[in-house]
Amino acid sequence: MWDYSETVKDHFYNPRNAGALDDANATGDVGSISCGDALRLTLKVDPETEIIQDAGFQTFGCGSAIASSSALTEMVKGKTLDEALAISNQDIADFLEGLPPEKMHCSVMGREALQAAVANYRGEEWADDHEEGALICKCFAVDAVMIEDTIRANSLKTVEQVTHYTKAGGSCSSCHEGIEEILTKVLAETGEAFDPETPITIDPAEVKPAVKKGKLTTVQRILKIEQVIAEIRPQIQADRGDIELVDVEDKKVYVKLTGACSGCQMATATLGGVQQRIIEELGEFIQVLPAELQAA
Amino acid sequence: MTKGIYLDNNATTMVDKQVVDEMIPYFTEQFGNPSSMHQFGDKVGRAMKTARAQVQALIGAEHESEIVFTSCGTESDSTAILSALKAQPQRNEIITTVVEHPAVLSLCEFLEKDGYTVHYLKVDKKGRLDLEEYKKLLGPKTAIVSIMWANNETGTLFPVLEMAELAHAAGVMFHTDAVQAVGKIPMDLKKTKIDMLSLSGHKLHAPKGIGVLYLKRGTRYRPLLRGGHQERGRRAGTENAASIIGLGLACDMAKKHMEYENSCVKAMRDRLEEGLLEAVPNCFVTGDPDNRLPNTLNIAFEFVEGEAILMLLNKQGIAASSGSACTSGSLEPSHVMRAMDIPFTAAHGSIRFSFSRYNVMDEVEEVIKAVPPIIEKLRKLSPYWSNGAPVENPEAAFAPTYS
Ligand SMILES: Cc1ncc(COP(=O)(O)O)c(C=O)c1O
Secondary structure, three states: OOOOOHHHHHHHOOOOOOOOOOOOEEEEEEEEEEOEEEEEEEEEEEEOOOEEEEEEEEEEHHHHHHHHHHHHHHOOEEEEEEEHOOOOHHHHHOOEEEEEEEHOOOOOOOHHHHHHHHHHHHHOOOOOOOOOEEEEEEOEEEHHHHHHHHHHHOOOOOOHHHHHHHHHOOOOOOOOOHHHHHHHHHHOOOOOOOOOOOOOOOOHHHHHOOOOOOOHHHHHHHHHHHHHHHHHHHHHHHOOEEEEEEEEEEEEEEEEEEEEEOOOOOOOHHHHHHHHHHHHOOOOOOOOEEEHHOOO | OOHHHHHHOOOOOOOOHHHHHHHHHHHHHHOOOOOOOOOHHHHEEEHHHHHHHHHHHOOOOOOOEEEEEEEEEHHHHHHHHHHHHHOOOOOOOEEEEEOOOOOHHHHHHHHHHHOEEEEOOOEEOOOOOOHHHHHHOOOOOEEEOOOEOOOOOOOOOOOOOHHHHHHOOOEEEEEEEEEOOOOEEOOOOOOOOOEEEEEHHHHOOOOOOEEEEOOEEEEEEOOOOOOHHHHHHOOOOOOOOHHHHHHHHHHHHHHHHHHHHHHHHHHHHHHHHHHHHHHOEEEEEEEOOEEOOOEEEEEEEEOOOHHHHHHHHHHHEEEEEOOOHHHHHOOOOOOHHHHOOOOOOOOEEEEEEEOOOOOOOOHHHHHHHHHHHHHHHHHHHOEEEEOOOEOOOHHOOOOEEEE
């Protein structure tokens, strides 16, 4: 059974705005081929103000698809079209207090239905710009398309590099076989063969100086931790969140996650990634914890 | 936990209370290693011998020594297929079907990467095989044929007895994954040409984590796990004595209930089928209804999605399972439904109800009452459904842009 949040369950068992609106003037029909889900979103838009006065949905799909559709209708009501378009799939997931990584595509389907409905209202053709690949790394929710693109863009050769760039494979190891298959496929495009024995050479410029064991001063340590967090930050900000160093107590590093990241399913995964990077940088084991856990 | 109605017995079964009681002393009193020379284990060897005879009786094996205890059905499947390849290095082809359990399919896909050729027999819309196609594939390069006896999703039975004869005539080894069939339909292996058979304890009211590989005397064999001399060196590792003893008793009980399974359990399944088909419009039975396990009903509810059905059933304490993509982590719709060419608007709404002898007819009537409103509720949400009927020409009326 999926571990759905109470909000997901509530929106599934008691869907809001179910059914098509009779007096709709905007309709968006989208589907996610990867799991066969489909959604029709109908909106009633005030032509004067472009405010969405009412919304209705019809969904063929699983519990989280129905919950995402229901959440979406609640979120868009009362907003102008432009305000509504600013809603990201992460916003939908956050509204639902998170979705399992395998189910994030349900929130993507919601956002796309919205774009399609607005395009329909404005008499435009909506074309889907987003390609969804099979989910490879379940720990960090990384799909095949993302891995392929990253391999091509950075000429990656090894599983370790893929993990370094995308996080995929950085936790339970079960997807290493899948990542190797993708590497084999992508490398073959340029006539190269994937060699599992390729030594781990990350771009020379990036190779870190060997860490001098244990002899960092407290200030040096904190500076290094700050530096790692600064490097990771743009990635988190791209996901509409933020991270901030709060305190360092011996082996415990306390950080504050804000915005889209706080409370989201991925928060734990994000902290895991940050921890990994700090461990690499300091050459010692530390634990990254949310600031809320720090004893007062 | 509230009692609930458990109709997911093809996934796993409750361990019979008598089986548990039988096992307990082997954890705390007779816990000795059966190979040891002292009082803590002296009864274990004898009890395991009884268990072996009980398994032998259920499947009709000729010799007790043909029973090899393993850790699960998956291990038995892997052992059988890998053994056939290792023992016959000059043969590099496997024949199986597209609807096997992942225990066989994933292994075969993996072996393909290693250079083996795997022939996957297709099925028709009722999930049946084409034996003419099969006959043509049997040849001097075939190392093993592995065909499931009963399908776990639809309960459809394959003609394994006849297929084993054909393999034998062609000089090819035959394995069957009978994890779903053992204990539900009678079998007498000594009268068949089946060389190897897999079974799993947790499908017949024994614990999880115990299985058997039946290995017909004279079959060429290579162990998967090497080490100690347990199971005559055919499967090393200290025996899971308590579970073996539990499985023995479970097999004995299954044999005694075989008649009941094929009359009373079947009657409950048939009543559920009849009740649901009558009460719910736009649904149909998948697989081959005339040729299936007595306990399994797989029914596809069109225009609704399985996970949503299961969540609403679960809320009323009813447990079943689905071939929908969304209930598996993979997002792939069931390969069995796809192989039978079930349209995706129906495949996603396929629900499997699987019974055991612990179900009662009252539960069936409760499920017949519970299901129709659930389907109706979900259809009201479905873009393929309007005013109590499917939209006309659903594929055209609702043609979403897919990503
Ligand atoms: C047909 C079939 N084969 C193999 C298995 C795997 O058995 P086990 O869970 O004991 O490994 C199952 C059960 O899930 C099954 O239904």
